[in-house]
Amino acid sequence: MLAYFLCYCLGVLPKGTKRMARRNVLITGCSSGIGLALAVKLAKDEQKRFKVYATMRNLAKKQPLEEAAGHSLGKTLEIKQLDVCDEQSIKTCVNSIPDRRIDVLVSNAGMGLIGPIECQTIEEMKTVMDTNFFGLVRLLKEILPDMKRRKSGHIVIISSVMGIQGILFNDVYAASKFAVEGFCESLAIQLTFFFFFNRLSLIEPGPVVTEFERKVFEDGMKMDLSAADEETAEMFTNIYLKNYKQIFQSLGQSAEDVAEIILAENPPFRHQTNTLYTPMTTLKYADPNGDLPIDIFYKMVFQHDKIFSASLNFIKLLRWRSRKSFDLGKPSQ
């Protein structure tokens, strides 16, 4: 079912319903996680509808993708170098594609950052903004003019539920995804003029079990908290980090699940992939004043932490008993 929605997002109907010319898809951040899963999914499409340019900043990390790609490597999938923080590397990559033709751009590369801001340097914060926000801007500056000239193209952006709603100790990461969302919301209006209908889609996953989760947790565990006061350091360690793994185990999707959701025909502008997480984001829309989600999150963390933890365990148990992850992203029929 998620596969259906993925195909739907990149402009392909289910098998056998429509024939289309092969489409060039460029994906950033394919060394692991969602980018890798999506690249492989598209490259292995039975009808060979895609030519995938799976890019990564460090080609020394290409082995997992090569292994997962199998026979599609060198046929429907090519691996290329692209660092979203380096304009020249983007240009070189795009110039190496025949006629520079990119039908679908998937802006996926990104990184997380957690912890008290007192313990993060401005340089670390700038790297997150540079990767998650300016990385997208650089890609579009290079690729969008060609799409506008052709009056066709589709841009899929991996945003996050944190592009809608901030979460404790994710201040800068959430800011980077809010920047992405504001930027895209503005751009979508202009693109509707060029492409006649909206061809820009924001994918908003909740927690996904990937390298992102591991890296962010490890960095959080070894963070030097000496610049924070005792209460803040305690809150980060004993509330946030303590619950972190449990949240991913209970609510987390797999990269493959998310990959399946990404391609759809006439996709909505925003698509949240994780139905278990939507009660959280709905709080934002339920109260235009913005107090409700802050109040509820505060109570969940500081007053009803045992109920919150028990609820997460219950969800985990239900998912385990069903012996497969819930079909979290099933599109409504």
Ligand SMILES: NC(=O)C1=CN([C@@H]2O[C@H](COP(=O)(O)OP(=O)(O)OC[C@H]3O[C@@H](n4cnc5c(N)ncnc54)[C@H](OP(=O)(O)O)[C@@H]3O)[C@@H](O)[C@H]2O)C=CC1
């Ligand atoms: N995992 C989660 O819970 C969620 C993730 N997301 C978003 O999904 C996207 C993919 O993350 P996910 O698959 O989970 O995590 P991974 O860490 O598995 O993948 C992130 C990818 O981005 C790459 N990357 C980082 N910086 C750059 C750069 N400067 N240029 C090119 N590539 C770069 C990484 O490369 P390298 O290996 O070299 O570091 C890696 O290939 C991100 O935008 C993330 O914000 C959204 C919601 C939830």
Ligand SMILES: CC1=C(/C=C/C(C)=C/C=C/C(C)=C/C=O)C(C)(C)CCC1
């Ligand atoms: C739900 C929730 C929490 C944590 C949420 C997390 C950890 C979400 C992670 C989302 C990710 C990783 C998105 C990536 O883009 C808290 C603050 C513990 C308590 C309040 C409710």
